[in-house]
Amino acid sequence: MQQIFHNLIKEFQLPLSSPVLIFSLILLIILFAPIALKRFNLPGIIGLIVSGVIIGPKGLDIIANDSAIHLFSTIGILYIMFIAGLELDLQQFKKHRNKSLIFGAFTFFLPLIIGYPVCRYILGYDFNASFLTASMFATHTLVSYPIVSKLGVSKNISVALTVGGTILTDTAVLIILAVILGKSRGGLSEEFFITLGISILLFSAFMFLVIPRIAKWFFQKMESEKHAHYIFVLAVVFFAAFLSQVIGLEPIIGAFVAGLALNKLIPESSALMNRIEFIGNSLFIPFFLIAVGMQVNIKVITAGPMALVVAGTLSLVAIVGKWLAAWSTQHIFKLSKDQRGIIFGLSGSHAAATLAVILVGYEAKILDENILNGTIILILITCIVSSLVTERSAKAILIQNETRDLVSEEKETSNRENIIVTASKAIKFEKLLELALLIKNKKSDEPVTILSVVPNNEAAEENILKSRNKLHEFITMASATEVKANIITTLDHNAASGIARVAKESMADLVITSWPNRARMLDLFIGEKMEGIIRSVDKNLFICRLSAPLVTNKRIVLASPPLAELEKGFDLWVRKVIRLAEELTVPIFHYGHTHTHSAFKQKIHKMGVNISYFHHNFEDWDNFVSFTRFVKPEDLFVVVSARNGSVSYMGVQDHLHYKLDKYFEQISKIIIFPKQEGVLTGDDNYEEINLSPLNRSLDAFELVGKSIKDFFNKKQP
Structure with missing residues (x-):
């Protein structure tokens, strides 16, 4: 017993050394910190950052900021940038790309213009230190992006503007960092700029021309291996981040570009997108936010008046510069106050890129410890402010969207949309169900119905059990996209009347069915099953061959x-x-x-x-x-x-x-037959027998004639 007690004390010595205990503690923080903050109407992000401050080496020193924490933190920030690129509305981005360029210019130059004289003449730093610190004000990290993603406003124009501006300004700042480092080391030359330009062009060509083709080929060849799709996407993200680092840019740029490259291949409502967001929002992104908090050194407050002056000045300049950029963008493009709040909230938080710039400058002896410590406090303050502003503005925009939907005709049927998916064979259901999940109204409470019509004969009961077992896997497929689905297996003498009956009983709005097989000659004379379905089902009908x-x-x-x-x-x-x-x-x-x-x-x-x-x-x-x-x-x-x-x-x-x-x-x-x-x-089992249409008979005779002709052609030597 004493040995157990001794081992227990040893395991809890600070900082914790047991990987299992460390991981358990972090998972508990990820679970309970947002819940605790919600009671005070504060964003859960703040709880994660503050928790990182408390448990970090500069706080209670419960967890050391070691390589494992750094690894998960790196994955988290790459994940944020990747999801931002993946969820970016490319149509809207193309439509408003000039606006993104203008916002990118505002959010880059305004903090730079304000920050340089403050650092140079008020804080008294030299040119290199002042310019590098001022460029740090221009950077921002999309720390609060999970808020807009979770609330479902990531398609708003303000988000597209900010995300586009983020990649522009962060790229510009990181290039400035490379230039200043080259200048301080005496290695700045024409060759440096030529090499950097060619590297960026080659990287862009590879990501936007080669990667989409490889991804499309992989998704086609491994269509049934859904888990392999997720592993492939992760591999693309981290390989792109590595390539970005090789050419002299930050890995976050590569992750964002990977999101843009795969944007069209991963639909928003797909199971793959759901897996990407679920794992990122549940594990990797919270890890990054905790790691941001672990960088904060509260002891800076007691380090003397100069440290407090620098920290306060840097924080004030960072907030004012980003707010002016958001305000200018709002007035030029006539956006609402809430959209301005989204722009300021997303662009106002400083974390990964900011820390990268300052740490590199500190290690190169360009910046001193006061700037480093002041930047750490700046990260904490700006992350808290941006999270509060983003959540308030995103909720206001969400309420406006909901109010607008109340008067739209789509809202009238949003909770009653019923889609039936049916096919002649189980193997055809997967693509049809994928189509149904993509076009289904996300506000509908009704499940997607997977229907199988079993012939009413002596083996009916056995066939029903087989059909249900085969279709059960499609319930899992629908669940992966957080869409409810149910299976209906019914008996009938023919498929048409079975589908028509279930469609009426369930008050279906849309029936999605598979493409008919090639018709036999007998079908052409007496009427095929597809003609019966078209006549019998008085609903909107989609006949698909994907x-x-x-x-x-x-x-x-x-x-x-x-x-x-x-x-x-x-x-x-x-x-x-x-x-x-x-x-x-x-x-x-x-x-x-x-x-x-x-x-x-x-x-x-x-x-x-x-x-x-x-x-x-x-x-x-x-x-x-x-x-x-x-x-x-x-x-x-x-x-x-x-x-x-x-x-x-x-x-x-x-x-x-x-x-x-x-x-x-x-x-x-797809052939569409409108309602x-x-x-x-009718319930007549022989309702599909129809000898009257002349064109069907002509088709039959044409097929017979072609068959006879082919037969005699084969006989000829």
């Missing part, structure tokens, strides 16, 4: 018939196509009538999304083959059809999937 992962598509080519905007299901399918384009970050090329185009544009405006949309007037539906000139191999071809008797129905739409198979066999495609009231359905 030849490749959705993230590999570069465009959505949409073809709609005249009067498509008058169909009852127009609003829903338009919302889904727009949402899919937004998730995949791809443009929409719409071929259709000008009236349909106007209605489509109005819907984009009402939804308030940032997507690239191009319209081409097209009315020659009799010449359907002409679409082969417009559709490219990496496009997703979406064709809007109509049921017989609806307002936008045309004869050319009959057997549309045959034509698409013939002319666009290798291309991913139509008054479709007759």
Whole structure:
């Protein structure tokens, strides 16, 4: 017993040496610090930073700031920058890139202009020390970015401006650091600038031209290995950070560029994005915030009046400079006060880049200990201020968005959207479910229904059990994106009536089903299953053949018939196509009538999304083959059809999937049948037998003739 007690005392000697105990303590801090701060309406980030101050070597010395802490801290800051690049709305960023450049100029030059004379003439430092310290004011770290990400306002224009400005100003400051170090060592020459410029160009070309192609190939080849996708992404992030360090930039620049390079390949609602955010926000990013606190030396307060003067002056200049940059940006671009708060909150925190600049300057004997200690206090103060401002402003913007949604038509059905996914084989469910998860309204409380129709025969019970076991894995797939899903296995004599019955019973808004198999000659005479589904299901119907992962598509080519905007299901399918384009970050090329185009544009405006949309007037539906000139191999071809008797129905739409198979066999495609009231359905098991349509018989005779011709051609020597 004494031995156990002795070992226990030894394990708790400070600083702690047991890796298990250290990790346990940090996990407890990550768990309880945000909860404790929430009782005082303070951001959880502050609790993590303050906890780091308390347990760090400059506080109670509970945990040493060793290589393990440094490793996790490095992963955390790289993770923050990677997620910032990954979540950046590229469409909005391209649209407002000039604004990002202007904000980047403000947030770089204003703190520099204010900081240099203060350090030079008030604090009395020389040129190198004053200029390097002033450039430190220009840097900022997105410490409070997890707040805007968690509250769901990361797509706001103010966030795009700040993230874009961050990478510009941090890159500029780190280049200045390299220049000052070169100057102090006497190694500044024309060769230095040429080498740096060429290195940056080669790095950018590799990240934006090579990495996306490798990632696309990997995601296609390893489509079923979902965990391998996450490992691959992590490898890309850290390799990019390493390359960035090799060429003379900070690793955080490489991590951000990796996020931009993979942005289009990782949709916001995908399971992979959910894994990235979950692990980062649960472990690595909190580790970084605790490590930031561990750098703070509270004893600076007792180190004498000069240390306090320097710390107070640096903190004041840093806050004022960033606030002026945010204020100037707000007034030039006519943003709201809350958007100004987001800009100031995100750009006002100093951490990784700031510490990197000051530590390098201190080690090079350019800066003294007062600047170093003052910077540590500055980091604590600015992180607390920026977290408070960011959370308050983000909540205000979130409330405004919710209020605007209350009057939108999408809000009226947001809690009642019901999507059914069904396929003829279990192996086809994965891609269909992925599509459903991407286009599903995130505010809907209804689960996605995975439906399997089992033939009602002697082996029905056995087949039901097999079907449920096969489909159970797709529940896990949906859960990975935090979307509820349930399985329905039903009995029926044919698939069409089974799908139609379940769609009515569950009041489904949308049915997503797989592409029909190649028709047999008997199907052409008596009516195939797909025709029965189209006639029986009076809901919005998506018939899909996804030849490749959705993230590999570069465009959505949409073809709609005249009067498509008058169909009852127009609003829903338009919302889904727009949402899919937004998730995949791809443009929409719409071929259709000008009236349909106007209605489509109005819907984009009402939804308030940032997507690239191009319209081409097209009315020659009799010449359907002409679409082969417009559709490219990496496009997703979406064709809007109509049921017989609806307002936008045309004869050319009959057997549309045959034509698409013939002319666009290798291309991913979706046929949309908008919702139509008054479709007759019945329980007759033989309702699909239909001998009347002349065109079906002609198709059958054409197929028979082709088969006979091929037979005799083979017989010829």
